[in-house]
Amino acid sequence: MNIAIKELQINEEIRDKEVRVITGDGEVLGIMSAQEALAIAEEKNLDLVKIAPQAVPPVCKIMDYGKYRFEQSKKEKEAKKNQHVVEIKEIRLSLNIDTHDFETKVNHAKRFLTSGNKVKVSIRFRGRELAHTENGLVTMKQFADACTDFSNVEKAAKLEGKSMMMFLAPKPKK
Numbered sequence: 001m002n003i004a005i006k007e008l009q010i011n012e013e014i015r016d017k018e019v020r021v022i023t024g025d026g027e028v029l030g031i032m033s034a035q036e037a038l039a040i041a042e043e044k045n046l047d048l049v050k051i052a053p054q055a056v057p058p059v060c061k062i063m064d065y066g067k068y069r070f071e072q073s074k075k076e077k078e079a080k081k082n083q084h085v086v087e088i089k090e091i092r093l094s095l096n097i098d099t100h101d102f103e104t105k106v107n108h109a110k111r112f113l114t115s116g117n118k119v120k121v122s123i124r125f126r127g128r129e130l131a132h133t134e135n136g137l138v139t140m141k142q143f144a145d146a147c148t149d150f151s152n153v154e155k156a157a158k159l160e161g162k163s164m165m166m167f168l169a170p171k172p173k174k
Contacts, residue, residue: 002029005122008049008050008065009049009050009053010047010048010049010050010065011038011047011048012038012099012137013050013051014034014037014038014048014058014060015034016032016034016050016057017033017034017056018032018033018034018035018057019031019032019034019037019050019057019058019059019060020055020057020058020059020060021037021040021048021060021061021062022059022060022061022062023061023062024061024062024063024064026044028058029062031040032098034048034060035063037060038060041062043104044062046062046064046121047064047065048060048061048062049061049063049065049068051064069164075136083114086116086117086118087117087118088117088118088119088120088167089099089112089118089119089120090119090120090121090122091108091109091112091119091120091121091122091173092122092123092124093121093123093140093143094123094124094135094156095123095125095129095132095135095139097139102142102146103146103162105143105147105173106143106147109121109143109147109151109168110147110150113147113150113151113168113169113170113171114150114170116170117170118152118154118167118168118169118170119147119167119168120165120166120167120168121131121140121143121157121165121166121167121168122164122165122166123136123139123140123163123164124162124163125162125163125164126162130162134163136157136159136164137157137164140157140162140164140166141157143166144157144168145165147168150170151168151170151171152168152169152170152171153166153167154165154167154168154169
């Protein structure tokens with residue numbers, strides 16, 4: 001939820017008879033009428049903001065509302081910047097893959113997984129290869145074994161139509 005957009009009740013919008021009042025430093029002033037609290041806030045040239053409307057009585061804080069909203073939006077931008085969107089990268093193997101090609105594909109998978117993405121490994125069967133799907137399972141097992149140091153098998157190899165797919169997820173960081 002975006003707090004910079006979420007509207008809190010401030011100053012004259014607070015219609016409650018009694019409110020619990022807290023200062024900006026966290027000092028509790030006690031329970032008083034909304035008018036008294038508003039008078040104290042105006043005296044200090046600050047706003048009265050209802051921060052916990054569900055409490056009994058509601059909790060209001062005396063603070064600079066504009067500065068508060070600015071800081072909240074800054075925190076949200078920072079949190080958004082540090083997020084990593086997990087993508088699914090695909091690696092295609094063939095049934096009769098050579099050892100060097102296989103190692104290259106394992107290195108690609110390692111690079112994808114260490115950067116935090118998931119990997120979809122697939123083998124497409126063409127023509128007569130469809131009669132030898134067990135060879136595809138062996139290749140998938142070898143690939144999964146080669147990637148065990150930096151990944152977990154999220155979804156085991158499974159034949160779907162003319163292709164076999166397996167999903168690998170990065171190992172959680174300790």
